Each structure stands twice: as C-alpha cells, then as structure tokens.
Amino acid sequence: MSEFRRDYVKERWVILAPHRGERPLQFSEDLKYRPRGNPTSCPFCPGNEGETPPEVFSIPGEEGETGWKVRVVPNKYPIVEGQDGVHWVIIETPDHYATVGTMSREQVLLILKTYRERLLSLKGKFPFALVFKNRGPEGGASLSHPHSQLIALRMVPDAVQRELKVYEGRCPVCLLLEREGKKPNLVLASENFTVLCPSFSAFPFETWILPRKHLLSFEESSDEILEELAEVYRKTMAALDRAVDFPSYNMILRSKPFSVNSDYHWRMEIVPRLTKPAGFEWGAEVPVNIVAPERAAETMRRHLE
Amino acid sequence: MSEFRRDYVKERWVILAPHRGERPLQFSEDLKYRPRGNPTSCPFCPGNEGETPPEVFSIPGEEGETGWKVRVVPNKYPIVEGQDGVHWVIIETPDHYATVGTMSREQVLLILKTYRERLLSLKGKFPFALVFKNRGPEGGASLSHPHSQLIALRMVPDAVQRELKVYEGRCPVCLLLEREGKKPNLVLASENFTVLCPSFSAFPFETWILPRKHLLSFEESSDEILEELAEVYRKTMAALDRAVDFPSYNMILRSKPFSVNSDYHWRMEIVPRLTKPAGFEWGAEVPVNIVAPERAAETMRRHLE
Numbered sequence: 001m002s003e004f005r006r007d008y009v010k011e012r013w014v015i016l017a018p019h020r021g022e023r024p025l026q027f028s029e030d031l032k033y034r035p036r037g038n039p040t041s042c043p044f045c046p047g048n049e050g051e052t053p054p055e056v057f058s059i060p061g062e063e064g065e066t067g068w069k070v071r072v073v074p075n076k077y078p079i080v081e082g083q084d085g086v087h088w089v090i091i092e093t094p095d096h097y098a099t100v101g102t103m104s105r106e107q108v109l110l111i112l113k114t115y116r117e118r119l120l121s122l123k124g125k126f127p128f129a130l131v132f133k134n135r136g137p138e139g140g141a142s143l144s145h146p147h148s149q150l151i152a153l154r155m156v157p158d159a160v161q162r163e164l165k166v167y168e169g170r171c172p173v174c175l176l177l178e179r180e181g182k183k184p185n186l187v188l189a190s191e192n193f194t195v196l197c198p199s200f201s202a203f204p205f206e207t208w209i210l211p212r213k214h215l216l217s218f219e220e221s222s223d224e225i226l227e228e229l230a231e232v233y234r235k236t237m238a239a240l241d242r243a244v245d246f247p248s249y250n251m252i253l254r255s256k257p258f259s260v261n262s263d264y265h266w267r268m269e270i271v272p273r274l275t276k277p278a279g280f281e282w283g284a285e286v287p288v289n290i291v292a293p294e295r296a297a298e299t300m301r302r303h304l305e
Numbered sequence: 306m307s308e309f310r311r312d313y314v315k316e317r318w319v320i321l322a323p324h325r326g327e328r329p330l331q332f333s334e335d336l337k338y339r340p341r342g343n344p345t346s347c348p349f350c351p352g353n354e355g356e357t358p359p360e361v362f363s364i365p366g367e368e369g370e371t372g373w374k375v376r377v378v379p380n381k382y383p384i385v386e387g388q389d390g391v392h393w394v395i396i397e398t399p400d401h402y403a404t405v406g407t408m409s410r411e412q413v414l415l416i417l418k419t420y421r422e423r424l425l426s427l428k429g430k431f432p433f434a435l436v437f438k439n440r441g442p443e444g445g446a447s448l449s450h451p452h453s454q455l456i457a458l459r460m461v462p463d464a465v466q467r468e469l470k471v472y473e474g475r476c477p478v479c480l481l482l483e484r485e486g487k488k489p490n491l492v493l494a495s496e497n498f499t500v501l502c503p504s505f506s507a508f509p510f511e512t513w514i515l516p517r518k519h520l521l522s523f524e525e526s527s528d529e530i531l532e533e534l535a536e537v538y539r540k541t542m543a544a545l546d547r548a549v550d551f552p553s554y555n556m557i558l559r560s561k562p563f564s565v566n567s568d569y570h571w572r573m574e575i576v577p578r579l580t581k582p583a584g585f586e587w588g589a590e591v592p593v594n595i596v597a598p599e600r601a602a603e604t605m606r607r608h609l610e
Binding site: 001002004011012013015017019020077078079080081084128130132133134138139140141149151153155157158159160250251252254269271276277278279280282283284285286288 | 306307309316317318320322324325382383384385386389433435437438439443444445446454456458460462463464465555556557559574576581582583584585587588589590591593
C-alpha cells in the first residue's frame with residue numbers, strides 16, 4: 001500500500017510506494033558508479049594540469065612535496081560566465097580512484113575548507129551560489145575523477161526563494177530534527193550533526209546531513225565544525241556505498257543565499273539516483289519513492305563502520 | 306554563451322547553454338526508444354489479456370471482428386489505489402511495434418477519446434487526474450508496448466496549484482501563443498491547434514501542443530476537436546521521431562483540476578529525455594537546456610510529412 005507523506009521543507013506531497021520495487025535493495029548495474037578512464041588520460045589527474053583552464057585556487061602538497069591536494073578550475077563548458085555567474089570544478093583529490101567514503105578524514109576536510117573559501121570569495125559578488133557533486137552516470141557526471149562543482153548565479157532561483165519561509169512559525173529543518181533526529185530515521189549523530197533519511201525522502205536512500213544548531217550559512221563554519229563534519233560526511237558516504245554498492249548520486253550543499261536577509265538552515269543533501277522520475281513525477285511534481293526512508297536509515301546504520 | 310530565459314508558466318528561470326552540447330543533434334543510443342519484447346511474451350498484446358488485471362474500459366474491434374482497439378486496465382503495481390486515487394494503464398493499440406507517429410489517425414483518435422472518457426468518469430470523484438505517457442528507458446517505461454497511464458489523486462499537487470494563477474493579468478499560455486505561435490518557435494499550426502517549442506523549454510526538443518482558444522479542460526473537447534488533435538498529435542510525434550530518431554520521452558496532458566474553479570489552459574507537453582538533470586538542476590531547480598528551442602522547432606519543421 002502507498003502512503004502520502006508531507007515534505008514541509010519543499011512543500012509538496014511525496015508518495016511512498018515500497019510495493020513498486022519488488023526487491024528494493026537490488027538496483028541495476030547501470031545506475032552505479034564505477035571508476036572509468038585512467039590517470040594517463042584523465043584531465044583532472046596530476047601531470048595533466050595543462051588540459052584544464054588555469055586554476056583559480058589550490059591547496060598545495062606538504063612542504064617539500066610538489067603538486068596539490070585540492071584544485072579549483074573554471075569549468076571548460078560553463079553553464080554561466082561573466083556577469084551571469086561563475087562555474088568552477090573542485091578537483092577533490094589527486095587520486096583518480098578515491099571516493100569520499102574511502103578518503104582520509106584530512107582529505108575530506110580540505111575539500112570542505114575549499115568549499116568554504118570559494119563560497120566566501122563570492123559573497124557580495126553574486127546573490128546566490130550552490131556547491132554540488134555529480135557521481136556516476138545517473139548523477140550526470142561526465143568524468144569519473146572525484147570532483148564537485150560550484151555555480152554562482154546573478155539571481156536567486158525561484159525554488160530557493162520559495163524555501164525561504166517559516167513553516168507553522170518554525171524553521172522546517174529544526175522541526176525535522178526534532179521529529180526525526182532519532183530512530184527510525186536516524187543514521188548517525190555526532191556532537192553538532194545529525195544524519196537522517198527524511199520521512200518524506202523523494203528518492204531511495206536520500207540522506208541529509210544537518211547541523212543540529214539553527215545555522216544559516218555553511219561558509220561561516222569554524223575549523224572545528226568542519227573537522228567534525230569531515231568525519232560525519234566521510235562515514236555517511238562510506239555507509240551509503242556499502243549499503244547500495246556505490247550508487248550514482250548528487251550531493252547538494254544548501255546554504256542561505258548571500259543576498260537574502262532571511263532565515264535558513266544550511267545542510268547537505270545526498271541523493272542517490274537509483275530510480276528515474278517518469279511522466280507522473282515530472283507532470284504532478286509528486287515524487288514516488290519505492291524504498292521506505294526508515295528501511296534506508298536502518299540499512300545505513302547496519303553499514304556504519 | 307548561455308542565455309537566461311524566463312518560463313512564465315512554471316515561474317522559473319531556464320538556462321539555454323547550446324555550447325554544452327558539442328553535437329547537439331546526436332544523442333546516445335541508450336536514450337532512444339527501441340521496441341523490446343515480443344507479442345508472445347508481452348502482457349499488453351492480444352491473447353495475453355489474462356496477464357493484466359480485469360479491464361475497466363475498452364473499445365471493441367469492428368463488427369464481426371473479435372478483440373479490442375484500445376484497452377484500459379488497472380496498473381498491476383499502482384502508485385495509488387482506493388481512497389487515495391486510481392492508477393490505470395491505457396493500452397493504446399494491439400500492435401506491439403506501433404508508435405503514435407506511425408499509427409493511423411483513426412487509432413490516435415480512439416486513444417484521445419479513451420483519455421476523454423476516462424477523465425470524465427473520474428470527475429466529481431477525485432479533485433485531480435493526470436494522463437501521461439512514458440516511452441523508452443529514459444522515459445521510465447518498463448514495458449515497450451505502446452501505452453499511456455492515468456493517475457487520479459485525492460489532492461491537487463502543490464506544483465499544479467501554483468500554476469493556477471494569472472501572469473501579469475493574463476493567461477500565461479495565451480501569452481505564449483501570442484508571442485511564440487509563429488516562427489522561429491512554431492512547429493505546425495492547424496485551425497484550432499498550435500504546436501511550438503517554447504523559448505523557455507527545459508529539455509531539448511520539448512514540444513507543446515496548444516489549443517489556440519483559451520479552453521480549460523481537455524475532457525470537454527468535442528469529437529471534431531479530437532479529430533483535429535489526433536492528426537496534429539500524430540504529425541508532431543512522427544516529426545519528432547524523424548528529427549531525433551525515436552527518443553525516450555514523456556507526454557503530459559495537463560487539464561484543469563476537477564475540483565478547482567480557477568482559470569486554466571489545457572495542453573499536451575511532449576518532453577524528450579535526451580539529457581539527464583544533474584546536481585545543479587536538482588539543487589537550484591533551474592533547468593539547463595543544451596539545444597536552442599528555435600533550432601529544435603526548425604528541425605521539427607524540416608521533418609514534417
């Protein structure tokens with residue numbers, strides 16, 4: 001039987017239809033991430049730096065070493081440029097075969113610090129910026145080397161504006177933490193972060209990493225908070241990769257638009273792409289999720305280190 | 306260079322980025338529709354009627370013939386049922402290998418009459434219903450035999466409610482017809498219908514079939530109007546299949562929600578699935594289209610019979 005669940009963050013209904021996936025935890029191979037290419041041919045691998053546009057930021061290797069640990073370059077085929085915005089690629093590691101779940105905590109921390117530095121560099125220049133990551137064919141990644149992206153725009157998208165409101169007088173994310181920051185939706189909790197599969201998840205194994213305090217902007221995070229987040233993010237991705245065998249996914253880092261003096265609660269949304277929206281989802285904008293979020297959370301918990 | 310275009314029907318920005326598709330009219334084979342299965346194993350083929358739930362409606366064959374021309378059955382794995390809604394499959398033809406573009410005008414007319422009859426049967430019972438069609442792997446079709454679907458819901462989805470408003474005091478679809486019902490966005494025009502690729506198309510070769518008059522509900526259409534629409538729909542699909550070599554697509558038939566005493570302008574949206582949304586599109590809800598709608602319309606016009 002199906003169940004209607006209310007997404008009070010995006011303000012829409014979601015239909016949970018677990019009977020539509022006969023063996024819900026078996027997803028077809030072409031929805032998975034498998035490394036492609038190799039360090040010789042990959043434009044993001046060390047030694048091939050000349051194949052990308054000149055870098056706009058990098059974290060150098062240890063003293064005495066050459067090379068870099070994280071590198072940011074303009075996208076070769078930018079979605080926006082100039083007055084319209086910026087489109088950068090964040091090359092997350094020199095290692096072609098790494099994933100967030102297998103990286104060291106130190107490397108994940110450098111990625112998060114790069115997100116913070118790059119977002120801060122855009123403040124006052126553009127009203128809105130989004131950090132996101134595409135992994136695997138269904139995630140929309142054209143290159144396999146671990147990378148994320150940052151796009152700033154000259155306007156705040158309508159959907160983002162719509163989210164900037166209170167729900168019944170409360171922050172909807174604070175409400176979510178209060179209601180679902182425990183089993184059966186909880187994946188893990190640290191001092192300052194809660195990881196959960198929202199009851200209104202639109203996609204199987206959708207997982208949100210939430211600061212427990214009502215914090216508006218990711219880029220205002222302290223070093224200590226990013227250190228804790230690095231470990232939480234790494235653990236979450238490792239559990240997801242074990243639970244669903246390296247799914248294609250998108251990670252979306254939502255932070256308050258720079259230009260808006262409104263309330264917000266920053267967060268990371270990790271959305272595996274294990275099912276494809278079809279005519280009903282596109283037409284009614286009512287997602288149909290074939291895996292109960294409570295089952296996803298329980299599976300993730302079992303696969304924690 | 307990219308261009309921002311305003312979708313004043315869905316109220317969002319769309320980014321046109323034709324430089325992102327190097328050879329925009331070449332799409333990979335796995336995004337295409339190719340018939341799969343065969344009449345022996347297909348549950349929608351004549352002779353296998355026992356493999357579907359009992360039919361709720363059908364159009365019988367000619368006098369003296371046995372069999373059916375169109376058949377409606379409950380979906381075996383319904384997204385909704387009972388008080389929550391209905392989920393039907395409309396088997397469009399006995400011919401496993403047909404497509405709308407290769408069917409006779411008479412067969413397409415029977416499909417449209419079935420949509421009308423089934424929608425009318427739900428009026429007063431549910432507030433909202435959506436007819437849609439998934440073709441090909443990227444369209445989300447699990448069976449290859451030509452079919453469409455109808456889902457009624459016990460509520461009007463939020464996104465549909467948001468669309469029920471005027472734009473600058475006007476019907477946004479009437480405005481679209483006035484602004485783009487001619488070249489370069491026009492595909493074809495008949496006495497009562499205009500087919501065009503909206504300047505703010507979210508996806509390559511997105512094509513809308515619009516009644517030129519401000520009509521609220523598809524299901525109130527007369528026989529004469531459906532006869533004209535059958536020919537327009539058939540011609541449009543034939544041109545699309547020739548222009549892009551049988552793409553995966555979704556068709557969404559939008560009609561005024563039954564329960565709402567608001568204004569609306571019914572229409573058919575045909576949305577090929579030739580590119581996949583990734584982190585930016587999911588996160589910002591700003592579609593990125595790599596084929597200029599004006600180029601798509603020109604290509605479609607060249608491929609009309």
